Amino acid sequence: MTQTHQFRSLLEVVNHCDDFPLPGKDLKAYTARVNSLYHFRVGGDATTLGFVLPEVASKLARCAGWDANDKTTPRTLTLSGGHDHASRSEIIKKTMTYFKNKRTFGVLEKWRGELKPCYGSRGTVLFSIERSAFPLLGIVAYGVMLVAYTRNERGGVKGLWVQRRSREARTHAGLLDGTAAGGVPIHKKPLTTLINEAEEEASFSRDLVGRRAKACGTLSYFHTRRKEMGGEVGLLQPGVHFLYDMEVPEDVEPRSNDTNVEGFELMDPDRLRWEILAGNVKPWFALAVIDFFVRHGIIHEENERDFIEISMRLHRHLEFPVFGVSFLINLLN
Known part of the structure; x- marks a missing residue:
């Protein structure tokens, strides 16, 4: 056990x-933690989709279709390649498959062959990602x-x-x-x-x-x-x-x-x-x-x-896109 x-x-x-710091209880700790991480975004959209550890961001930034910027506050990791759900998902798939084969990240050892969605600010699915890989992007x-x-x-x-x-x-x-x-x-x-x-x-x-x-x-x-x-x-x-x-x-x-x-x-x-x-x-x-x-x-x-x-x-306000997400709509609209 x-x-x-x-x-x-x-x-x-x-x-x-x-256990992530709550801004309402300790704004200083929350701000310090948020600024120590990379904010994951998709090209052309300033919405933060998740928080990424620096050591993960540095490895992703070396792959095609990814860019990292450590000169801004907050620092950003951007999926710059792709223009729609299919093309972004393909970049994600190639990147995570590469790291799985290289055994770069331990979480990918539990590869499931099951896709999960990443929602954008308007509730649409920006890309699909292997289930074991989504914690790397903090989505x-x-x-x-x-x-x-x-x-x-x-x-x-x-x-x-x-x-x-x-x-x-x-x-x-x-x-x-x-x-x-x-x-x-x-x-x-x-x-x-x-x-x-x-x-x-x-x-x-x-x-x-x-x-x-x-x-x-x-x-x-x-x-x-x-x-x-x-x-x-x-x-x-x-x-x-x-x-x-x-x-x-x-x-x-x-x-x-x-x-x-x-x-x-x-x-x-x-x-x-x-x-x-x-x-x-x-x-x-x-x-x-x-x-x-x-x-x-x-x-x-x-x-x-x-x-x-x-x-x-029990009902934490998350700082990522959740309010536009609806299961009444076609998930790929």
Whole structure:
């Protein structure tokens, strides 16, 4: 198991996942951190799409179609080649394939062959990028998280179905995770992704999830990658997860259908809270559980000292294009 942290409070858990400096709490630290990084942009657009470590920017700048400028504040890394989704994606593919073959970056050792989108300021997809490569550019990742749960005879939450990640999983080996979860690939919508992940990981039928899963909003955070994720430490990973709850009867149980899932356990809220504080839970699933606890009244203003701050921090304002992103439109418009 990759557990390395123990926490004294749920707010510490939030701080662990959403650990990039907050301008509202410490503007000096935030400014210093932002100015120490390269701002990733696409040629012809001044919008910052992500933050890139200097050592990564210097390597990318040596490749065709990329330019770095360290004479400005902030410093910039620009994908200068390409003029549309297809041509930009081809440059990205060639660049990342080159580094994969050269074994330059550890994160590329986990190459998935799955493409994820990068959205621009107007919500359009600027390019597609291999899933394992997106942390190198610090762009926003979109994912889904399902929490299946049961109720007791009084109507309260009896237990949450959590999966135990395999000890051989690429990241967060052995930790607890959502009933089903995964990244939203290019061309896919969140609910479609959720249905696929629930079938793949938990053996839930597509009909069951389609009928019972309820959208419950999002959580957002800005995480700095640590060693338990594999690859380079310190890469920036802002994320948005679409959350879904699914109440199930007691005779419906998830079953492992994925080599990355060791098994499932129905945990009561008190036990799961203990596991979170013990550091045995994947960071963004810990946030999803805390959000679940808030929405279901398990934690509230009378039993949680940091309730107001926790509730606000689960929905971080990200400084990258997210507000124009819509899954109602054709993703490649």
